[in-house]
Amino acid sequence: MLRSMITASNTMNELQKQMNNISHNLANLDTAGYKAKNTSFSELVRQQIEQVNEKNNEVAQSRKTPPGIRLGVGAVMTEKLTHSQGSVKETGRKLDIALTSPYQYFQVDVDGEVQYTRDGTFELTPAAGNANQLQLATKDGHPVLDENGNAIRFDRRYQNFQVDKNGTITVSSGQGGASLRFNLGIVRAVKPQALIEEGSNLFSVDDNLRATALINLTGAGRQDISMKQGFLEASNVDVSKEMTDLIASQRSYQMNSRAVTMGDQMMGLINSVR
Incomplete structure (x- = not known):
């Protein structure tokens, strides 16, 4: 008994x-x-x-x-954790970006630590230490990183914001004006079991496993990136x-x-x- x-x-x-x-x-x-x-x-x-x-x-x-x-x-x-692709919904908002390939993640800076998310609900916020610049950030205010691990910042006069399917951001000041280009920092998880949930839809990876668990999609690897501007990926529940x-x-x-x-x-x- x-x-x-x-x-x-x-x-x-x-x-x-x-x-x-x-x-x-x-x-x-x-x-x-x-x-x-x-x-x-x-x-x-x-x-x-x-x-x-x-x-x-x-x-x-x-x-x-x-x-x-x-x-x-x-x-x-x-x-x-299931990494299947969620459905993609159109929002029409230029700062919404949906990853359309599984196992790929945006890189963001969370209190000095690089973490990863699939949530592409981004905002333009004032850059820390420079009121004349804007930076791309998550809805929680974490800076979004480029392929070199730097925050994506640009002058306030750049208003037009475009993202192509391979993650290249183009910002311009208007018709015929100067433009800037940034490559969004995207990684592919080759060992998804190494991802650690941090809450708020963020993941981290142990420093000892980062080199083998993730591939930073740079150079020719950027051809594997797939995303849509003006869309968001829904949950796969x-x-x-x-x-x-x-x-x-x-x-x-x-x-x-x-x-x-x-x-x-x-x-x-x-x-x-x-």
Whole structure:
């Protein structure tokens, strides 16, 4: 009874984590560039308790089932980020940029650390230390970086903002005026499992893994970049799948909760024996 209660309570804890994850996915249904996390379960270590000691060798050799009871200690949940491409929605806003190829990320500066995002909802904000310049930033105010790791800044007189499919930004001061070009800093994750969630739709990579986990798309590699100006990538959350998983996890939680209750009732009966 104690074993059954321990097994059920351990599994309930993991099921609660799954329901929390599903809730997080559904809450970010409308978050641009959000990548859903899928969950799966595997059995924890099992122990076999020997209860049968066959005296007859012939019977022992012909036995089809193990001579004992196999008891586990519950299930463990694992999470995996899904990098499938989300649908692309037109906004008509020039500062909205959607990456249309999976595993590619914008580079942004977060308090001096380079982090990565798929959210292309950008703004033009005053550059730090120079009121006459503007810089390209995320909606949270983090500077967007170019291919050399520098913030993208330009004078306020440049108003026209264009981005081509390979991530080259062209800003100009008007018809026939001077123009400037910047290459957006884009990386491709060749080892996506190395990405660490930092919240606010941002990811980081351990410095020891950065060189092998990411490829900075520069030079000829920029031909692999694919993006659209005036569009945003929607989240890749599958609502029907999330709701189905939620119902299944709730029923599993209910079943394990019932197992704990039954174990408690059986212990109560034993304790009441005179």
